[in-house]
Amino acid sequence: MLFHVDPGNGHPIYDQIARQLKFAVASQAIRAGDLVPSVREMAQHxxxxxxxxxxxxxxxxxxxxxxxxxxxxxxxxxxxxxxCRLQRRQLLGDRLKAAILECRRGGLSPDEVRDLINHVLAETASSETLP
Amino acid sequence: MLFHVDPGNGHPIYDQIARQLKFAVASQAIRAGDLVPSVREMAQHxxxxxxxxxxxxxxxxxxxxxxxxxxxxxxxxxxxxxxCRLQRRQLLGDRLKAAILECRRGGLSPDEVRDLINHVLAETASSETLP
Amino acid sequence: MLFHVDPGNGHPIYDQIARQLKFAVASQAIRAGDLVPSVREMAQHxxxxxxxxxxxxxxxxxxxxxxxxxxxxxxxxxxxxxxCRLQRRQLLGDRLKAAILECRRGGLSPDEVRDLINHVLAETASSETLP
Amino acid sequence: MLFHVDPGNGHPIYDQIARQLKFAVASQAIRAGDLVPSVREMAQHxxxxxxxxxxxxxxxxxxxxxxxxxxxxxxxxxxxxxxCRLQRRQLLGDRLKAAILECRRGGLSPDEVRDLINHVLAETASSETLP
DNA sequence: GTGGTCTAGACCACG
DNA sequence: GTGGTCTAGACCACC
Structure with missing residues (x-):
């Protein structure tokens, strides 16, 4: 189980847990029919x-x-x-869309948005901590 | 003034206002020395x-x-x-970065992330309402 | 044995079993002196x-x-x-009474309650699966 | 506000509250646009x-x-x-239906069911405490 | 003032 | 053992 929760990132903890579990199901890290860790286990973890x-x-x-x-x-x-596969696309897409829309509304041209995205992608691709 | 506020999008209203005003300054829609609308005016607007x-x-x-x-x-x-120009890049970059990182942690490969981004860009590029 | 148990209908399974057995006795489907199926048999069934x-x-x-x-x-x-015959009347009557009282408290007039009951009776009378 | 909650009637308190509020809206005791009592008020009440x-x-x-x-x-x-009007009919109908179906499955004939219902209606019609 | 989140801990029903 | 409910109380963000 590679769940990780960050209180104080603005998103409620229960939401982070639910999203991550959905993503884990979408990635087949957890499969249909599997028992999820008990409330108490997960809480301790x-x-x-x-x-x-x-x-x-x-x-x-x-x-x-x-x-x-x-x-x-x-x-x-x-x-x-x-x-979960559908929702993953939806949930992540929504968040990306909101961020990109804010860029456009914030006055960045499409090219500037692409530049900024590429810059961020380069950052995240390199030595970022990934689960 | 083409400010637009959306309660219930998760972000506090006062933050949306402050960000948009910064972006307006960054885009030179508002310039140094300009008076901003009074609290009452803006609130009514x-x-x-x-x-x-x-x-x-x-x-x-x-x-x-x-x-x-x-x-x-x-x-x-x-x-x-x-x-404001500096902060705009920072603020928008942070939000993009958070969204992209969640994609990666959610189990999407770099290629899938790019695909999703392109899909979203296509959506937002077309007939989206832009201020 | 035509017992039928529905987990997730809100009522504990052991209670459904006990009630149904009482009803079976009340209906003389099971008679005094009869042996009931063993725990194992019933559980498997x-x-x-x-x-x-x-x-x-x-x-x-x-x-x-x-x-x-x-x-x-x-x-x-x-x-x-x-x-069991006594209890059947009591148990079923209690449940009916609770449902009807909630209708009244929920703002339905006596006539509306009768209408609703008739409507439900019509539904249940027709092609319902009955044991 | 004529809400009334009974712990230990088998139904969770939060559910009783939610149902009653829906019924109150269905009965127009509370109207669209109204503010409901604050969490703290209602809790104290x-x-x-x-x-x-x-x-x-x-x-x-x-x-x-x-x-x-x-x-x-x-x-x-x-x-x-x-x-709420739709749900009221649905929620109350479901409960009635469940009770009536159990009567039939419990071995009561349609006539016996009607008799029992009439008996219960007579009880509830008389000096019952209604909000 | 409002609702929302989180923690802590007790109790219960169920299997 | 499991999850579910409820209580108590703290803290926060928002308006």
Whole structure:
């Protein structure tokens, strides 16, 4: 499990957890039918309150990514992989789109935007810490 | 003034205002020495609580972008254009970087990230509403 | 045995089992003196954890519906049929009453409640799957 | 405000709150555009923890019944009345249907079910405590 | 003032 | 063991 949570990056922790779990399913790091780590396990792993993990797991149930296995834990649904792949594109695309739109509205020309993106890509490609 | 504020996009309104004003200065839509609209005017224009505008203007004074002109209002400082141009690159770059990093951590390969970016660029380039 | 258990309908599985067994006794589908299926059999039949069936059987013993027959299993008591007929009316009536009361409290007039009931009766009367 | 909550009736408190608020909107006791009581007010009114109310309000936002008015509170959405009227029928109908189906599966004939319903209706019609 | 998040810890139902 | 609910209380951002 290579989950990593950063409090104070502006995004609620439960949201970071839910997103990362979706991405993990999309990447097939977690598969349909798998049991996700128990609330308590995950909470300890992330050094976070169990309630926070529970909230993330609850949201994932609402999204149809997890389903309860009474007394057993929570399981990745059959439909989850497809949904998560779609959502990954959607969620990441939305965030990129918002950033790019703000560039344009901020007065950067399309060329300047491309330059800035390339600059950032170069930065992130190099020695960045990646999970 | 073609400011546009979107409550519920996750970013605080006062921050949206401050950023947009910086960008306007960077783009020379507003110039050093110009008076900015009064808090009341701006608040009415944006259909926003005056306190929110006041907060944005306060932050901009702290950043040295605005300075009070006794009895007249707030004026764009002499140093603002340079500062705003630098900050624009920084602020927008940071947001792009965060989005791109999340793509990578979310399991997308560099190529997939480029594809997604190009897809988004195509979307935004076309008939998007731009200020 | 035409028991049917639905996890995730809000009611605990052991309760569904106990109720259905009581109803079966009330309907004389099971009679005084009959042996009920073993915990293992029933658990396999319902695709349910044996502990869950055991819990239901335990509750039924407390209610005086089942009694142990040393080395043989569990037997329906002599008093069970009468008790179950009474309890059936009570249990089902309670649930109906709760539902109807919520309708009234939810702002439906007595007439609207009757209409809604008739509508539901029509639905359930037709092609519903009944045991 | 005639909300009433009963812990230990099997249904989570936050759910009771959310349902009752939907019903209140359906009955036009609360109207589109109205501000609902603040989390703290409602919590005190119901003698319940504010977090519990917050959870109910959050669920109602997910359902599109409430929307945040930043710094002001939560407002009933424009679409809420229609949605709530539909949902009221759905939610109450589901509960009635479940109760009636259990009667039938429990071995009661259609006539016996009608008799039982009439008996319960007579009970509830009389001196029952209604809000 | 408002709602939102997070933590801490208790209790319960279920399997 | 599992998740779910509820309470209590702190802290924050926003308006």
């Amino acid at each position: 992330l050094a976070v309150n169990p309630n926070t993990v529970a909230r993330a797991y609850r949201d994932l149930q609402v999204d149809g990514v997890l389903e309860p296995l009474r007394g057993e834990g929570l399981r990745v649904t059959r439909e989850a992989p497809d949904r | 944006l259909a926003v609580n005056p306190n929110t505008v006041a907060r944005a203007y306060r932050d901009l004074q702290v950043d040295g972008v605005l300075e009070p002109l006794r009895g007249e209002g707030l004026r764009v400082t002499r140093e603002a254009p340079d500062r | 319902l695709a349910v954890n044996p502990n869950t069936v055991a819990r239901a059987y335990r509750d039924l013993q407390v209610d005086g519906v089942l009694e142990p027959l040393r080395g043989e299993g569990l037997r329906v008591t002599r008093e069970a049929p009468d008790r | 119901l003698a319940v923890n504010p977090n519990t109310v917050a959870r109910a309000y959050r669920d109602l936002q997910v359902d599109g019944v409430l929307e945040p008015l930043r710094g002001e509170g939560l407002r009933v959405t424009r679409e809420a009345p229609d949605r």
